[in-house]
Amino acid sequence: MSESSKKITKARIEGIKGAHLQVFKSSLIPFNAIVEKYTEKDETAIVAFKAGIEKKHLDGIGKYTVTPMEFEGESGDQNLRKRNTNFICDRIVVDEHDIIKFFLNTT
Numbered sequence: 194m195s196e197s198s199k200k201i202t203k204a205r206i207e208g209i210k211g212a213h214l215q216v217f218k219s220s221l222i223p224f225n226a227i228v229e230k231y232t233e234k235d236e237t238a239i240v241a242f243k244a245g246i247e248k249k250h251l252d253g254i255g256k257y258t259v260t261p262m263e264f265e266g267e268s269g270d271q272n273l274r275k276r277n278t279n280f281i282c283d284r285i286v287v288d289e290h291d292i293i294k295f296f297l298n299t300t
Contacts, residue, residue, distance in 0.1 A: 200245025203263035207237045
């Protein structure tokens with residue numbers, strides 16, 4: 194999976210003014226996210242999302258620069274993943290003698 198299609202669980206967001214921090218926090222409520230750390234000097238915030246979110250959804254909260262830090266983990270390499278399936282096969286073996294017996298009994 195490419196980074197653009199992975200879901201973000203932690204991001205660094207730049208361009209948040211100190212006076213707008215509370216408004217920014219309230220804009221994160223629909224995303225189920227919290228601001229872990231805010232640096233007023235750099236105007237950056239480290240935001241953690243409880244559920245992964247795509248970057249395109251974060252672009253709608255304002256004119257901030259979003260830098261992904263952590264992505265939602267995959268369940269392992271897909272090539273090495275084993276599938277637990279049980280195949281049940283019923284097999285009927287028919288040879289030519291059975292066919293002859295069948296036709297003799299039906300006629």
